[in-house]
Amino acid sequence: MPMDRETQLRLVKMRDDTGVLSLYVNADPRQEGSQPPWKTRLDQGLKQLAEAVDNGTRSALGRRVKEMKLDIEQLVRPGAPGIGRALFVGLASGNSYAVEMQTPLTDRVALGPRSHIAPMFGAWAEGSPIGIAVVDGKGMRILDSRFGKCEEVSGLHFELDTAEWRVMKGPSASHSAWGGRDTWASSNQHDLFDYRIAEHLAKFLAAAHSSLEEHVTTFGWELLVVTGEPELVEAASKSLRNGFKAETVASQLVLSQSTPAQIQQALASEIAAARADRDKRLTADFAESPRKTVAGSEAVLEALEGARVDRLVIERDSVWSGRRIPAGTVLADAISPGEPELATAIADAQLGEAMIEMALASDAKVSVLSEEVRLDEGAGGIGAFLRW
Helix, strand or coil: CCCCHHHHHHHHCCEEEEEEEEEEEECCCCCCCCCCHHHHHHHHHHHHHHHHCCHHHHHHHHHHHHHCHHHHHHHHCCCCCCCEEEEEEECCCCCEEEEEECCCCCCEEEEEEECCCHHHHHHHHHHCCEEEEEEECCEEEEEEEECCEEEEEEEEECCCCCCCCCCCCEEEEECCCCCCCCEEEEECCHHHHHHHHHHHHHHHHHCCHHHHHHHHHHHCCCEEEEECCHHHHHHHHHHHCCCCCCEEEEECCCCCCCCHHHHHHHHHHHHHHHHHHHHHHHHHHHHHCHHHEEECHHHHHHHHHCCCEEEEEECHHHHCCCCCCCCCCEEECCCCCCCHHHHHHHHHHHHHHHHHHHHHHCCCEEEECCCCCCCCHHHCCEEEEECC
8 A cells, every 4th residue: 555645544544443453564674684583573572462462352363463464474575565564454353454665664563442653654754755857858757756666657748840940051240359240150050949949848848837736736745856957947847836736846966867766866865855944944934923833732632622733743753753662662552661751652652643643634734844853842842733
């Protein structure tokens, strides 16, 4: 299943009376061992979970894990797609969803009344969908990049019939170094011919805005990177500035002959910087709009209950960090973590997940900030822009 808004809604709404089992693995090929280390961690997590829950839940868990044997084998198989992988299954219903992405995820086993989505939204901050438009003299290539994977989704081919155009030829007067008109230079005046082609190409790229707008809506892009020769990037970007739903980022890398994977790799640092800049502007707007925002979990929760939230804003490390909830940790309502800090982190994550569900249910946006971007100190890592 691709990770998009529809998947987000499915996962946050996933419920089961007996419990939803959420399995995460980080299948990093650089990790070594006699068997995949992420498989070892998953097996240990499932064993720990089975030992911690009561008899009724334990038997339901055992039956469902046995029935999902092939799906779990696929989840941990070294050659399976994706570095970050997740599997969600309802113990009573048997409803299941699988997600794979090239963005790393935190190893984790969780069981609770709802799906555990914290690691997924942490990855969303790094790899959320963006569009890439590569422009050159042949037109425009349009690519979708999400969670470490990039693919070409469409393109616009520039064709200009110049058969009826006349290439102007003949001598043109040239001033000598002494200011006279006594010398002549033979020129076929190709410059004018090339200028007319460039003018038509610029108009063609400018007219591509309607196609790009459709792609933004279809693929859910918040950022669109336009890359190529500066004059072509300017031609393609200038009509996207007013009312365009995605933020446009201009790049001067010429990548027209590159593969989608090469394009994504070449633009990686610029994309990361664009995400961070966008988040910094978001937090600056938050600080400058006290009448349109609320901060802190209590105030945000109250606003969510009243469907007043337009955008939920969460610091990356406030609830999602693998440093606060260690990799391989088993989360379940029946398990009481012995470490107070870990118990607090888990409680924060569960509250954050409830808030995300409420935000998405009311059609609010959810922004998980880049790692180094912070809200005001008094916000406690969470805030919201209000509709009214």
